[in-house]
Amino acid sequence: MLMRSIVALINGGSQNTTNVIVYGAGETGCQLVRSLGATNYHAVAFVDDNPTIQGSVIYGLKVYNPKKAQELIVRYNAKITLLALGGAGRNQKSKIIKQLEDLGTAVKTIPPIHQIVEGTAKISDLQDVSIEDLLGREPVAAEPKLLSRCIKNKVVMVTGAGGSIGSELTRQILNLKPAKLILFEISEFSLYTIEQELIQNCKAKGSKCKTEIIPILGSVQNLPHLKQTMRTFQPNTIYHAAAYKHVPMVEHNIVEGVKNNIFGTWNCAQAAIDVNADSFVLVSTDKAVRPTNVMGTTKRIAELVLQALAKHQNKTRFTMVRFGNVLGSSGSVVPLFRKQIKSGGPITVTHPDIIRYFMTIPEAAELVIQAGSMGMGGDVFVLDMGEPVKIADLAVEMIKLSGLTVCSAENPNGDIAIEYSGLRPGEKLYEELLIGDNVSGTEHKRIMRAEEKSLSWKDTEALLTALNSACAAYDGVTIKQLLLDAPTDYVGTLELVDPLSKQNLSITSQFTH
Incomplete structure (x- = not known):
């Protein structure tokens, strides 16, 4: 194999092979080069930022300073730079990836070496650079006591258990050994999928997993069904992740958005109070x-x-956890951009200046669990989302890391164009995590406690009563006015885009909070 590699290097590879540069000449890089002999990928050089091995020859390949990468790409007509960075942290990976994105090759990673050795993945299964590595956000070690406080040996219920956040919550909760885990989900397919996954996870743990997994089909809008579920299983802890979260979709379905997100939450909370649940955590x-x-x-x-x-009762401790976009969720731009790049573009971005906060789903779920353990009652916690990301810049980086160029006025012959479609109904240019400046730290460095204004139960109940009547009448104009009048700082108009609203009048109001 070594001789074949040397000969191929001299000849610059055959017509059927793709020349690649391997970034990282450590153990992972060496294993990668050994494995490439059985593929159509042909390694032509190592690059490594370790000066002690630069200039040496490993497996017939010279190790170069990363500053030589552009020269090597041209010399060997390399099409891909393969990252073999071993245990490098995300921050280090992010710096390396950003150095490579303008060099004109696709930047790819390989499956973890242990998966290749075990036969569960092939070396040729090249993967796109993960956005987690691109953003460079290092995970913070969890506090074990906070994780297990509301879960271990308890009955735990997750609403929206088949969704992006809900399903990850159930995975992490299962690892924390609850006595029972109730999966409450409106989608039969999503419920079946997560139930089967958790069952397999439990089987893999053998006798160590004694959690009873209970799938329940149901809607949070159905209060009698919720009450029956909670009376039957008596949950100690409830994580309420069920919600309609897609901004334009809710804008077009205002009645269902209000019924599901507001009344669904109230229903779950009331059912929790009725069974004296200890803790109720809202995913906000x-x-x-x-x-x-x-x-x-x-x-x-x-x-x-x-x-x-x-403030109205003292049976159940209510906690809210507020965070931004999660990578890989059903509404995330990342999988959409990847799909658009593979189809030749264009990438669609709503506005050139739009920015968003991002967090991985596992980190968000882990922080939700920990924040829920810290609440005293009525707490609003906000998660440290790091630095916001400009979506247009993210699109450009993803194009470049695919080895392609941006088609623009300056580069009309580029590969992928970026088109701006305009902000969708109700969409913001940027998001915030805090309403005011009154915020304090907690025992976790990435969780903050916000002091937010609130209403008495009497005023809240009056608002709910009015909203309920308007929903029953499908009176979208009244619903919009009630939302505008509520103390939420909602900035909007009375213009309706919901086609089912009984009074679809398209009345524009100058009234804002």
Whole structure:
């Protein structure tokens, strides 16, 4: 194999092979080069930032300074730079990736070496650079006591258990050894999928996993069904992740958005109080802060409901956890951009200046669990999302890391164009995590406690009564006016885009909070 590699290097590879540069000449890089002999990928050089091995020859390949990467790409007509960075942290990987993105090759990673050795993956299964590595956000070690406090040996219920956040919550909760795990989900397929995954995870643990997994089909809008579920299983801890979260979709379905996000939350909270549940954690969103859309406003009112209930009773401890976009969720731009790049473009971005906060789903779920363990009652916690990301810049980076160029006025012969489609109904240019400046730290460095204004239960109940009547009448204009009048800092108009609204009048109002 070594001789074949040397001969191929001299000849510059055959017509059927793709020349690649391997970034990283350590153990991972060496294993990678050994494995490439059985593929159509042909390694032509190592690059490594370790000066002690630069200039040496390993497996017939010379190790170069990364500054030589552009020269090597031209000399060997390399099409791909393969990252073999071993245990490098995300921050280091991010710096390396950003150095490589303008060199004109696709930047790829390989499956973990242990998967290749075990036969569960092949070396030729090249993968796109993960956005987690591109963003460079290092995970923070969890606090074991916070993780297990509300879960170990307890009955735990997750609403929206088949969704992006809900399913990850169930995975992490299962690892924390609850006595029972109740999966509450409206989608039969999603419920079946996560139930089967958790069953297999439990089987893999053998006798160490004694958790009873209970799948329950149901909607959070169905209060009798919720009460029956909670009376039957008596959950100690409830994580409420069920919600409609897609901004334009809720804007077009205002009645269902209000019923699901506001009344669904109230239903779950009331059922929890009725069975004396210890803890109730609402998965909220940064879009609840000074919302410009119905979805964000419904989530802020859901927070207000729980804040009022926290003062109105002392049976159940209510906690809200607010964070931004999660990578890989059903509404994330990342999988959409990848799909658009593979199809030749264009990539669609709503606005050149739009920015968003991002967090991985596992980190978000882990922080939700820990934040829920710290609440005293009525707490609003916000997660440290790191630095915001400009979506247009993310699109450009993803194009470049695919080995392609951006088609623009300056480069009309580029590969992938970026088109700006305009902000969608209710969409913001940027999101916030805090309404005011009154925030304090907690025992976790990435979780902050926000002091937010709240309502009395009497005022909250009056708002809910009015909203309920308007929903029953499908009176979208009244619903919009009630949302505008509520103390949510909602900035919007009375213009309706919901085609089912009984009074679809397209009345524009100058009234804003």
